[in-house]
Each structure stands twice: as C-alpha cells, then as structure tokens.
Amino acid sequence: MKEKVLFTNPIFVENEREANQYACRCLQVMALIALLAWVLNLLNIFIVPQAVMNTGMPVCIFFFLLPTILNRASAAARQDWRFKYLIVGCCVLGLTVLSVAIPKHTILAWVAPVVLSCHYYSQKLTVTALVASVICLCAAGVGSMFVGEGDPSLLQAMTVEEAVLTPEIFWEAVLFFLFPRSVTLVGISFICVTIARRTRGLLERQAADSSARQRIETELNVATQIQADMLPRIFPAFPERKEFDIYASMSPAKEVGGDFYDFFLVDDDHLAIVIADVSGKGVPAALFMVIAKTLLKNATQTGLSPKAILEKVNNQLCENNEAEMFVTVWLGIYEISTGQLTAANAGHEYPALRHAGGSFELVKDHHGFVLAGMENARYREYRLEIRPGETLFVYTDGVPEATDAANTLYGTDRMLEALNVAPESAPEKLLETVRSDIDQFVGDAPQFDDITMLAIRRRDTGKETMKKRSVEPRLECIGTVSDFFEQELTAHQAPQKVIAQVNVAIDEIFSNIARYSGATSATVGCEVEEGRAVLRFTDNGRPYDPTQQSDPDTTLGAEEREIGGLGIFMVKKTMDRIAYAYADGMNVLTIEKSW
C-alpha cells in the first residue's frame, strides 16, 4: 500500500524514473569492471583459476546488464514499482559472483547496493538491500575460499594446486575478514536508511506545501477577478447619456488591492461618483473595500446628501472594526442637467478640476476624518459647478505617491503637468496620459500602491456636436451613410486606413439594420474631434444587441466556415469601442475609433 501512495506523488514518480536510469548506468560500469577483471585474469595478472573466471564472469556481467536490457525493452517493466528491487537484486547477485572470484578487490563495491537504494528514498528498499548484501557478502566470502582468489592458502602457496584450506585458516578468515566487513556494511547502511527516510519526509512536506501554495494562488486570482468585476468597467458607461463622459481605471499593486472607484445613477438626473482607498494592502484591504463600497452605494441610493452618506457609513464601518482598518473616500453627487456637483471628502486626496479653456488645478476642499476612524465624525459638504467642457479628475494616493528608483515622489505637481499636456482630451485619453507619465517617471521601480483614477467631463451640449442625418434603413442607402461619415472624417484629416476601416464597420452595421431589424426609420450621427471619431446608429427596429453575439471560430477551414457573425466580429476587432443601448424604443449602437 505504501508503494501505491508513493506513485500518486509526481515528485516521487519522477525521482523513481531518474533513479532507475542512474542505477542502470552504475551497473553498466560495474559490468565493465567485471569484464576488465576477466581480461586481467586471462593475462595471468590475477591468479584465479581460469575455469572459475570463464564461468563466473559471464554470469556476473549478465546480472549487471539485466536491468539495462529490461529498461530499454519494456515500458511496463521500468514503470513497475518492483523494478527497483530487481535492480538492487541484480547488483547484489552480480557482486556475489564477482566476490567469489576476487573477494579482496571487490570489498568496497559491497557498498554499492545500499548506496544505490538510497536514491529511491524508500526505507524498505534500503533495508532489503542491506540484508541481501550481508547474506551474499558472507556467502561469497566463504565461497571464494574454496574456488576463488579468497582461498587464504593461496597467499602462501602462490599456486592453486598447492593451496590447502585448513579449518583454522577458514575460521580465522571468517573472524578477521567476513565479520568486520559485514559490521562495517551494517554501519554504513544506518546512514543510508536515515538519508532515505529523511529525504522522503522532506519531499513529502515540500509537495504538501506547494499544493497548498498553489491553492492559495488560484484563490487569489479568483479574488482579483471578483474585485475587478465589482467596479464598473464597461465604457462608455452610459452611451445614451450625451451630457457627460466618464472614464475610470484601477491597477492594483498586489494581486488584490484596497482602492476602488464607483459611479452609478442615483436617479435620472444624478450621478454618484466615489473614489476611495482602504488602508493596508492585499486580502484584508480587499475585504474591507467590498464592505465600504457596498455600504456607500446603499446609502447613496437612499437619496442622502454626501455629508449624510459619509456620516452614516462611517458609523456603520466603526461598528465591530476590530481590525482597525479605515478608508479615505471622496464622494460626489453630480446633477447632470445643471453640472452642479455636491461633494464631501473623508481624508481623501484633493480633486483636480479643469476650467473650460484653462488648465487643471487642485480643488483644496475641506478634509474630514477618514471613514471607520472615529465614531460620530462630522463631515462637511461643498458645491462646485462643472461647466460645459470642464473636467473633474479624482485619484488615489497611488498617483502622487508613486516613487522612482531614487525614492522621489511623483507628486501632485507632476500629475497636474501631465493632465495639462492636453487638458481638453476625453477622460479616457486623459487617464492614459497620466498613467504613461507615471510609468515613465517610475521606470523599473516596483509599483507599491494601487493606482486608481477617474475623470468626468461635462460635454458641451449648448451646441449639438454630433452631426445627424436620417437615413432610410435600406441596403441601397449604405452609400449615403458612408459618404456622410467619410466627409466628416476627411474634414478632420483621418488617415485613409481609418476611413477604410470605418467604411467596413458602417457596411456591417447598417446592412444588419437594413436586413434584419425591421426598422422603419434610422438616424446616423457622427462626432469627430482631435484624432477620435464617435459614430452612432439609431434605429426603431427590434431590440438587438450585436455586442452580445459570440465570436465566430476563425480557425476553421474553408469547408466548415460560415460567414454569420463575422461582420460584427470585424467591427469589434478594428474599432476601439462598440457599445449598445436600448432606449425609448430605439436601438442605439455607438462605435469609437481613435487615430
């Protein structure tokens, strides 16, 4: 039973295979030595009777080579757990034959079976090898006195014929040669048995450790995924809302982090924005983050003001906060129709606001105490107006506290500089710019803290920036649609390749609408600015979300290929973004392409 358990562990299976091979090679060397002894005897350098050598050596060489032959010939044999017993057995028998002939020269070789067996980390095998060795060593010793070089009288007589084995000589040999040799062998074996037992124990413990570590790693990966899934990550988040653009990103420093952002509609006219940083890192921070995020969202959705939300959630978090964790939070409620923002700050970084036509500046708002720090803490709220074209940028301390190799802080000044490189860019571009500036600053130094950023820009809806055109949803009108878009793109110096890709996308999307939606009216809209185009297709057909279509298998051969689904797949691949919404009885599909 013990042997079977051994095979379930891959470390032992691998070791056994390697040990088998190694032992076979050792036996080959021993076969070579036996051959050499035979040759030397033929040359009369040894004085063993030729008849003894001529019968003994072939048998001896056969024993030494048998494992090698079986190892090559049969996979079943070499994978059998008994193969190692066969190897050790062959080794002992080969040595026995060799020792009968030339006992003096082979005495040290008797260590071989025990030492070889050590390699298997099996106590049972090593003990077996020892017992077999001692028995065969004695048997060979006795045997050699009668037929081989071991005959003590040879030393005096010099020729075999004159040698006489008296009982006195025999007992003397047993007492002074065989007994001490056997005892030595047993002594050495104790070391080998200990090595086998201890190494085996160590390997077993290591295997158990590594499987435990693997389990933890898998669980951490799942946790990271769950955490990432908790944050709204699909952008544009509200494709049907033309009043604002929002974009956010989080990159954890460890597998799971304590930073989070959130945004959601409280009602049709109010958007809640949260950015927060939990103290500490790793799993505890992530768990606390989940609680904080849930409580904040629940409180916000009851329609409370930012001050009231923070006060309520603070008290909730303070209950049973044995781990003494805390969280810094900036929370704002943005009124979409007016651009009025009501916000409160619980120990979080200053937000940065860009005034239209100007540059980003920090809003030095009043900092309350961190959440979960002290019961009944009071918070102050303030109002701020985001005017059309203005952008608000919030972040966690991972941004200003990013450090380079020389431990210099990135700081808010560098952050503002990066924001002001192209302050008018869309939120996504803005975050990319800051991120790449941080990466450049940090260089090869490791990322210590989570880096989380969020930006919201109020669109300039005073003048309708999206040009629109009504088109009949018929295949014949595709040309009209592509002419309309092409004109806009060319006017903004879009590269030829982008125009071609957009044309393909138009062809795919519009032909789908014309063929399958059953729509009776359709509108196309286009907005092009600074290297980025947004195209929108609106139709009153059946609700259908093409982004949910599964991707086709692009590895099939010509005969199995189907064209269905390939069109939308191409759009997904060539455009930067594709988003679907169903609103007011209309399918609204928005695609974006930057260059």
Added chain:
Amino acid sequence: MTIQKDLNGSALHVALEGRLDTTTAPQLEAELKASMDGITELDLDFEKLEYLSSAGLRVLLAAQKVMNKQGKMVIRHVNETIQEVFEVTGFVDILTIE
C-alpha cells in the same frame, strides 16, 4: 466597383477596383458564377481594391470552395487594411495570398 475580367485558356484573371461591400459583392458573385466553369486558375488582383467587408469575404469563401475542387485561386496585391481583415477573420489560413 469595377470588375475587369481577362480569360486566358483556363486561367481567369480578375482585377477589382473600388470597394467590395454589401452593395457591390452581389455584382462580383454574379460575375464569378458566370465565368468559373472549367477554370483551373483563378487570379484575383486587389491592387486597386480599397477595402472589403464580410459580404466580400462571403463571396471569396464561396469562390475558394469552388476552386478547391477544380484548381487553385490566388489573391494578389493585398493592401494593409484588407490584409488585417484577412488576419483577424482567420481568412489568411483559407486563402492563398501573394
């Protein structure tokens, strides 16, 4: 889209110019259908083709299936945009592009 056909024995050379999309693909499909009988070598020249959509891919796939049975089909002078379309859709493995 303009289609220029050039028949040389059992070798057919077709040069396309313009855009191969939902509106023009049926045109190419009809032209190929009319001339593919007995053709063992079909040569499609994309030098002046701007782009193609999935409707165009459908026609190319149908033509390739026919030519797999009766000879070979080669597409030449593919521009970058079209090459990318072939790559993302896995068509590079189905078509012979030179």
